[in-house]
Amino acid sequence: MLRELASGVYVENEYEGGNVGLITSARGALLIDTPMLPPEARQWQWRLTQLDITGLYGVVNTDYHPEHLLGNATFMPTRIFGHEYSTRSLARYQPAVLEQVATAYRDRDAQLAQEILELQVYGPEICVEDHATLHLGDRTVELLFLDGHTPASLGVYLPEERVLFAGDNVVCNEHPMMAHANSLAWLESIERIRALPIDIIVPGNGEPCGKEALDPLERYICELRERVTELYQKGASRREAVDKVGMLDYFPVPDSQGARIRRRRRESVERVYAEIRTQFPRTRR
Secondary structure: OEEEEEOOEEEEOOOOOOOEEEEOOOOOEEEEOOOOOHHHHHHHHHHHHHOOOOOEEEEEOOOOOHHHHHHHHHHOOOEEEEEHHHHHHHHHHHHHHHHHHHHHHHOOOHHHHHHHHOOOOOOOOEEEOOEEEEEOOOOEEEEEEOOOOOOOOEEEEEOOOOEEEEEOOOOOOOOOOOOOOOHHHHHHHHHHHHHOOOOEEEEOOOOOEOHHHHHHHHHHHHHHHHHHHHHHHOOOOHHHHHHHOOOOOOOOOOHHHHHHHHHHHHHHHHHHHHHHHHHOOOOOO
C-alpha cells in the first residue's frame, strides 16, 4: 500500500523484501531502495508513472543486502548512492547471492528464479562515507552513515519533513537481522536516531513508526549481548550459546515465519558471540 508521509514523500510496503521509498523534488525523484524481485521492480516503476514521475534523480540503497538493491537494474541508467563499504561487500558475495535468492523461489516459480539469476547487479557509484547532503531544489535530503545492521548502512533523513528512512537499523516489534551487525555500533546509532528531530521513522520492513520503536530494539540488543557474554564467560561454545541464549520469546513469532526467525536468531547469536570473543579473548592454557 502506497502511503504519503509528507508532501511528496512516500513509502510502499507491498513488495517482498521490505519497504521502498520515494521522494519527489525539483531535480527529479529519489528512490529509497528498490524491490528485490524483477516483476515487483517493474510494477514499482509503473506505479511511479501513475504518480506522474517522469524524471529520476537517483536511488539510495540503505545497505548492500539483496532485498534493497536487486531492483536497481530496472531503473538504470541513474545515479546510485550507497556506503563505500557496499562496493567491497558486493564484490565478495555477488555471484553467490543471486543463486541464493533464486533458490528460494525456484520451487514456486522457475521462470522467476531464472530471471533473478540473469540480473545485472548495480551497486553504488556515488559512495558516502559518513554524511552527504543532497540539495534537490525544493528538497534537502541528508544521507547518514548509521553503522549497526551492516557496516554499510545508510539512513535517508529529511530534516524539514522530520522523516527518517532508517533501513533495517530499525525494526518494529520483531527480531532484528544481525548476521552482519556490529551490535555496539548499532546501539550508538539508535542513540543518534533518538537525538534527531524526527516524527516518522520508516523501518526496513513494516509500518512507519515513531521513536517508541527504538526502546524495545535497544533492549533486545542489550539483553542479547548480556546473555551471550554470560555464556561465553562460563566457557560456552558458539553452538552452546545458540542453544541456550533463548530470546525467541522476546517478540511475537508468527507460525508461518517460525523457521525464518529461528534462523535469524541463530545468525544473530553467532555474530554477537564473535564480537564478544574478540572483545574478551580467552587465554589458552
